[in-house]
Each structure stands twice: as structure tokens, then as C-alpha cells.
Amino acid sequence: MRLGLALRAFWKALFEPKVAERVALALDGPGSLGAGSAAPEVAAEQKPVVAAKPKSAQSEAIALLAALQRDARFVDLIQEDLDRFSDEQIGAAARPCLKACRQTLDRLVAIKPLVDAADGDVIAVDETASAARVRWVGESSGASQAKLVRKGWEATKVQLPAWSGSDDDAKVISPNQVEAV
Incomplete structure (x- = not known):
């Protein structure tokens, strides 16, 4: 060599x-x-040498969950024992949580549909489309058009907050909230 x-x-x-x-x-x-x-x-x-970005101790999944919990109390809602509440109570609690979750996702991830079509519309399907972009329900038979059963989504940006805490706390989604007795 x-x-x-x-x-x-x-x-x-x-x-x-x-x-x-x-x-x-x-x-x-x-x-x-x-x-x-x-x-x-x-x-x-000569190209400048770029220093390797240090790997964050906190995963992006934890950062996203922490933001959803902080802004919308998302984890509190999904961890709640819903069997002890009526559907009306669950709906009343979920509405503001879901609205706040959407605002947080719009700010951090900017989600948009993969296609500009409504469920039930007929859309063109590229034969080279990956399985990440198109999932056939039933047999495809090589069709170039298909009925949209449920649209997919993609992130147009990912702008999660940087972790600045200790490695020991990297998996904490939200802190305990306490008050003096």
C-alpha cells in the first residue's frame, strides 16, 4: 500500500x-x-480540520420527551391511570395537552405531511419510493397510483435543546416538584 x-x-x-x-x-x-x-x-x-462534536450524554429522545413534559405535561398524561376517569374527563385533560404538544413539536421538529393530499385521495406512487415513505396496505401489484389511507409525516428541522447537565441526570425527563411541609 x-x-x-x-x-x-x-x-x-x-x-x-x-x-x-x-x-x-x-x-x-x-x-x-x-x-x-x-x-x-x-x-x-487545504480543508480545515473540524473537531469532532462531543457526544451528548442525553439522547435526543429524552430531550424531546423532556420538552413535551415541560411544555404540555405529556408524560404525566400518558402515565396516568385513565381507567379511573370518564371519557369526558380524559378528553378535557387531553385537549390542552395535545395542543401544547403540537406547539412544542412545531417549534422543535417542524413536522409536515409527506404528500399534499387528504386521506382517501388518489396519489401517485413512485416505484422507487422507499419503505420509509410508502407502506402498502394489501398488495401493491406494481401500481403507480394508490388511495391514501393515512398520510405520513416528516421532520423539516430538528432543533432540540442542548444538554448541559451531568451524565447522572441525562435520563431524567422531568424533576420531582416538591414544596416545603
Whole structure:
């Protein structure tokens, strides 16, 4: 492998002056180029090294759940024992929660439909569409059109809050709320 690399570098350096300058710079350092050389051009051509972004201790799923809980009390609602409430009580509690969840998702994820059509409309189906974008109900038989049973959704942005807490607290969705006795 190194022999092949050396031969490629030799031939490129022999016929391409800019490559020769970069090879000299790599082998001997910045002082290796002559006084009239194009060292600034070489430096400008090189891509800057981007430091790896440190992996957050908190997963994006926990960050999203924490935002939904903070803004809409979403986890409280789904963890509640709903059997002890009437449908009217559940509906009254769910309406404001669901509205606040939608606002939070619009702010953090910006969700939009995959197609601009209503359920029941006939839509064109691209034969190369992935299973993530089209799920056939029944047999497809290679159809290029289909009735939309339920539209899909996609995120147009993901802008979750950055985690700034400790690793020990990274899985906490919401804190206990307490008051003095």
C-alpha cells in the first residue's frame, strides 16, 4: 500500500506543481518551499480540520420527551391511570395537552405531511419510493397510483435543546416538584 502511495505521489508531484508544493510542505514543513513559492495558496486549498462534536450524554429522545413534559405535561398524561376517569374527563385533560404538544413539536421538529393530499385521495406512487415513505396496505401489484389511507409525516428541522447537565441526570425527563411541609 505504501509503495503504491509513494508512486502516485511521485508521478503527481512530477507533473503537477501544486501537488509538488503540498508534498514538499508535508515532508519538510513550511520552510521547505522557496522564497517565491505559493505557500499561502497551498494553505488556503487545504480543508480545515473540524473537531469532532462531543457526544451528548442525553439522547435526543429524552430531550424531546423532556420538552413535551415541560411544555404540555405529556408524560404525566400518558402515565396516568385513565381507567379511573370518564371519557369526558380524559378528553378535557387531553385537549390542552395535545395542543401544547403540537406547539412544542412545531417549534422543535417542524413536522409536515409527506404528500399534499387528504386521506382517501388518489396519489401517485413512485416505484422507487422507499419503505420509509410508502407502506402498502394489501398488495401493491406494481401500481403507480394508490388511495391514501393515512398520510405520513416528516421532520423539516430538528432543533432540540442542548444538554448541559451531568451524565447522572441525562435520563431524567422531568424533576420531582416538591414544596416545603
